[in-house]
Amino acid sequence: xxxxGEDYAGLAHREPPPGPRPGRExxxxxxxxxxxxxxxxxxxxxxRDCFKAFYVHxxxxxxxKNRLIFPGEKVLLAWSGGPSSSSMVWxxxxxxxxxxxxxxxxxxxxxxxxxxxxxxxxxxxxxxxxAEVKLILQNTGFPWHVVTLEEVFSLPPSVLCSxxxxxxxxxxxxxxxxxSFLQQHRVLGVEGCASPAQGEDxxxxxxxxxxxxxxxxxxxxxxxxxxxxxxxxxxxxxxEELLQMxxxxxxxxxxxxxxxxxxxxxxSCTRLAIKLMxxxxxxxxxxxxxxxxxxxxxxxxxxxxxxxxDHTLKxxxxxxxLFGVPSVFTPAIETKAPEKASIHRLMEAxxxxxxxxxxxxxxxxxRTSEKLVKAPREGCxxxxxxxxCLLCMCALDIDTADSATAFGAQSSSHVSxxxxxxxxxxxxxxxxxxxxxxxxxxRAVGRSGDVQACIIEQLCYSCRVNMKDLxxxxxxxxxxLAEAQLRSQR
Amino acid sequence: MxxxxxxxxxxxxxxxxxxxxxxxxxxxxxxxxxxxxxxHTVLAGRLLPPGAxxxxxxxxxxxxxxxxxxxxxxxxxxxxxxxxxxxxxxxGGYRDAALEAVSSQAARWExxxxxxxxxDLFGGWTxxxxxxxxxxxxxxxxxxxxxxxLRRRAxxxxxxxxxxTHIVTGHNAxxxxxxxxxxxxxxxxxxxxxxxxxxxxxxxxxxxxxxPLQFASQKEVVLYAHFRRLRxxxxxxxxxxxxxxxHARDLLKQLEAARPSTVLDLVHSAERLALxxxxxxxxxxxxxxxxxxASHTLCQACALLDGLNxxxxxxxxxxxxxxxxxxxxxxxxxxxxxxxxxxxRGPCTCEQSRDGATLCRDGGGQAGAxxxxxxxxxxxx
Numbered sequence: 001x002x003x004x005g006e007d008y009a010g011l012a013h014r015e016p017p018p019g020p021r022p023g024r025e026x027x028x029x030x031x032x033x034x035x036x037x038x039x040x041x042x043x044x045x046x047x048r049d050c051f052k053a054f055y056v057h058x059x060x061x062x063x064x065k066n067r068l069i070f071p072g073e074k075v076l077l078a079w080s081g082g083p084s085s086s087s088m089v090w091x092x093x094x095x096x097x098x099x100x101x102x103x104x105x106x107x108x109x110x111x112x113x114x115x116x117x118x119x120x121x122x123x124x125x126x127x128x129x130x131a132e133v134k135l136i137l138q139n140t141g142f143p144w145h146v147v148t149l150e151e152v153f154s155l156p157p158s159v160l161c162s163x164x165x166x167x168x169x170x171x172x173x174x175x176x177x178x179x180s181f182l183q184q185h186r187v188l189g190v191e192g193c194a195s196p197a198q199g200e201d202x203x204x205x206x207x208x209x210x211x212x213x214x215x216x217x218x219x220x221x222x223x224x225x226x227x228x229x230x231x232x233x234x235x236x237x238x239x240e241e242l243l244q245m246x247x248x249x250x251x252x253x254x255x256x257x258x259x260x261x262x263x264x265x266x267x268s269c270t271r272l273a274i275k276l277m278x279x280x281x282x283x284x285x286x287x288x289x290x291x292x293x294x295x296x297x298x299x300x301x302x303x304x305x306x307x308x309x310d311h312t313l314k315x316x317x318x319x320x321x322l323f324g325v326p327s328v329f330t331p332a333i334e335t336k337a338p339e340k341a342s343i344h345r346l347m348e349a350x351x352x353x354x355x356x357x358x359x360x361x362x363x364x365x366x367r368t369s370e371k372l373v374k375a376p377r378e379g380c381x382x383x384x385x386x387x388x389c390l391l392c393m394c395a396l397d398i399d400t401a402d403s404a405t406a407f408g409a410q411s412s413s414h415v416s417x418x419x420x421x422x423x424x425x426x427x428x429x430x431x432x433x434x435x436x437x438x439x440x441x442x443r444a445v446g447r448s449g450d451v452q453a454c455i456i457e458q459l460c461y462s463c464r465v466n467m468k469d470l471x472x473x474x475x476x477x478x479x480x481l482a483e484a485q486l487r488s489q490r
Numbered sequence: 491m492x493x494x495x496x497x498x499x500x501x502x503x504x505x506x507x508x509x510x511x512x513x514x515x516x517x518x519x520x521x522x523x524x525x526x527x528x529x530h531t532v533l534a535g536r537l538l539p540p541g542a543x544x545x546x547x548x549x550x551x552x553x554x555x556x557x558x559x560x561x562x563x564x565x566x567x568x569x570x571x572x573x574x575x576x577x578x579x580x581x582g583g584y585r586d587a588a589l590e591a592v593s594s595q596a597a598r599w600e601x602x603x604x605x606x607x608x609x610d611l612f613g614g615w616t617x618x619x620x621x622x623x624x625x626x627x628x629x630x631x632x633x634x635x636x637x638x639x640l641r642r643r644a645x646x647x648x649x650x651x652x653x654x655t656h657i658v659t660g661h662n663a664x665x666x667x668x669x670x671x672x673x674x675x676x677x678x679x680x681x682x683x684x685x686x687x688x689x690x691x692x693x694x695x696x697x698x699x700x701x702p703l704q705f706a707s708q709k710e711v712v713l714y715a716h717f718r719r720l721r722x723x724x725x726x727x728x729x730x731x732x733x734x735x736x737h738a739r740d741l742l743k744q745l746e747a748a749r750p751s752t753v754l755d756l757v758h759s760a761e762r763l764a765l766x767x768x769x770x771x772x773x774x775x776x777x778x779x780x781x782x783x784a785s786h787t788l789c790q791a792c793a794l795l796d797g798l799n800x801x802x803x804x805x806x807x808x809x810x811x812x813x814x815x816x817x818x819x820x821x822x823x824x825x826x827x828x829x830x831x832x833x834x835r836g837p838c839t840c841e842q843s844r845d846g847a848t849l850c851r852d853g854g855g856q857a858g859a860x861x862x863x864x865x866x867x868x869x870x871x
Contacts, residue, residue, distance in 0.1 A: 237749055277674060280756060281756055286763075340747060340748055342748060343749055350737075361675060364676065371766045372763070372766070397762055465749075
């Protein structure tokens with residue numbers, strides 16, 4: 001590779017330089033005393049305590065640097081059972097039980113979404129997993145919520161509206177909040193128990209919350225509707241994308257209902273690098289900063305935060321192994337799928353394979369993601385301001401004027417998207433044919449085609465490409481269809 | 491089951507389905523559609539104004555062959571004149587064969603052909619010589635880095651020789667998609683920010699460059715060449731297997747198999763990337779040595795050649811570039827070089843002395859350093 005200093009695996013004319021091997025005489029590179037147990041990056045051997053300090057420091061630094069979590073705020077931890085989110089929950093648990101100076105100052109809750117219906121799991125398996133999940137959740141001591149993905153069928157359309165946001169906290173506001181919080185503590189005296197003081201917040205609801213319907217199984221009709229939706233999708237890529245969107249909507253809804261202002265997701269550095277490249281290939285280049293940045297404010301009042309974005313998957317795995325972090329394995333929608341089954345799988349395999357040859361791949365991509373900003377590129381034709389995509393809720397990146405040709409994705413539609421909307425060029429004959437096709441398709445399908453067309457118009461480019469893989473948009477949950485209807489009548 | 495009829499003329503039998511839309515077309519309708527799209531690209535982007543003298547970068551490969559052919563068909567509509575400019579990088583066993591193809595094309599189409607050679611322009615440095623000088627260090631040879639930069643300089647020189655006002659190259663949509671992937675994987679935010687889909691509009695003294703085929707997918711280019719019976723040179727460059735672009739290319743092929751619209755989606759993403767102002771490259775000035783467009787004191791071509799001449803081929807690659815001074819390679823400046831010779835050298839004399847000698851102790855080039863010198867798109871075949 002052009003990166004100087006990298007050994008090219010193909011031209012192995014000479015032996016690789018003898019790297020520092022953690023032999024018996026090797027000491028931890030940080031404290032120079034302890035016995036090293038793990039090697040991070042290239043040749044940095046850490047002992048157990050230094051590794052823990054390094055890991056925890058990264059987590060705290062990520063939160064502290066960004067100053068988004070105000071003290072006393074209610075934060076929902078999105079836990080999937082996997083290693084990264086389990087590690088995140090564990091860090092929060094430990095962070096809250098430290099002595100008051102370094103203690104984390106927010107009020108956590110945990111949410112687990114049961115996606116078994118979308119993945120085709122049987123009710124028995126789901127029940128078994130749920131039992132394990134509840135055990136772990138109870139041990140955390142936080143208020144927890146277990147919701148099933150079927151509940152998307154009872155979501156209100158308002159979940160797709162980006163609620164008006166309170167003015168973002170500035171530096172002064174953050175400092176003022178921290179100061180007042182500390183003062184309150186001094187006045188009220190030190191609270192010795194693990195859960196931090198509430199201040200002006202309402203007291204916790206009782207720790208074990210049983211959301212309605214979890215005692216039995218969710219309504220069978222909803223389960224069937226969900227599995228019908230997912231089996232109707234033709235490609236795994238589109239399934240994965242839709243699953244992510246539905247899950248996000250559900251989590252945001254629960255957060256709103258229970259008064260959580262922030263949601264923490266446990267995506268690690270490796271996962272985010274893969275996600276960035278995947279989203280690039282899906283056509284989401286305009287939204288990369290929201291999809292992979294530290295904070296994601298597209299839902300307005302609920303902000304998604306990614307505190308684990310600096311930790312590589314390797315560090316997470318080692319930490320979980322060394323310090324016994326509990327996690328639950330749940331099969332996902334693409335478990336055991338062949339490598340070429342979806343864009344996500346392909347990109348994951350590619351990046352991980354490239355990482356073995358060029359060890360700086362993930363960190364390079366991650367650093368590039370830090371340089372992305374949340375603004376449309378200048379000179380780009382964007383949709384009329386104020387319009388957001390129906391499903392992913394990002395600002396539309398497509399000219400709504402030429403939605404018919406955009407859906408047909410002929411080459412000239414790209415050119416006309418790039419130019420300012422004022423210049424209208426004559427379309428060459430083949431694109432006329434393409435447009436004629438799209439229009440005749442709309443006419444032929446009739447009323448359901450109208451609903452389909454009106455939904456497609458409200459989607460961003462990548463959501464449109466995804467929806468192409470759905471033969472019919474009817475199995476979508478009612479809140480999506482209702483919101484589309486509302487918007488088209490506005 | 492008989493093939494469907496062409497959906498455009500409804501007369502002939504369809505010969506292919508267009509890769510993106512699945513539309514069934516016969517051979518001549520497809521070619522007409524292809525040409526119409528290229529025309530649309532040129533007109534809509536106002537890429538080649540009437541009266542332009544256009545230098546076509548011709549390598550003998552499929553993209554530049556198709557480009558030259560289509561532009562030649564469109565010259566009456568566009569009102570431009572064409573010149574073929576071929577670059578001889580001095581790659582034995584590859585470029586000489588390709589140049590024969592270009593010569594025969596020029597003869598058949600009756601277009602004037604100019605060949606510019608690295609050996610003439612760059613003081614005797616052919617690509618083979620560069621490869622020899624960068625080999626043996628155990629690191630990848632970065633041949634494509636040198637070749638890409640020098641070829642752009644050579645194209646510019648050739649274009650000026652024929653008095654051209656615009657330069658066109660045959661990059662297609664797949665090339666654009668690969669470039670975006672590659673630049674992300676290498677963390678090259680400078681190129682990502684500069685990555686204009688419409689081609690550069692000629693900043694400063696550089697000639698405006700554009701890529702009329704940039705929305706045509708590679709498959710369609712090959713199909714067009716097939717239906718129009720164009721002959722081209724289709725072998726891979728000798729140094730291509732070492733290039734990083736190969737990884738991006740493999741990935742793109744796999745992505746396309748999973749989702750056919752990936753190429754378009756990547757181009758769409760690339761158009762709409764929003765990078766922080768700090769990550770963007772500085773506005774370009776001029777090179778202090780040759781007067782060409784440059785972001786630093788020295789343009790890349792001069793910097794690379796400087797490194798080669800001094801016996802430090804990797805001097806201008808990686809972080810070491812930051813400390814590069816615009817010093818002519820005088821004998822007095824040898825204190826910086828780790829090797830000993832006292833005279834500025836070209837490639838011919840030094841090969842023997844440098845085989846196996848210590849090379850490229852460049853101060854920069856740490857792991858993770860973005861190699862900022864790979865030009866935005868590498869050559870097409």
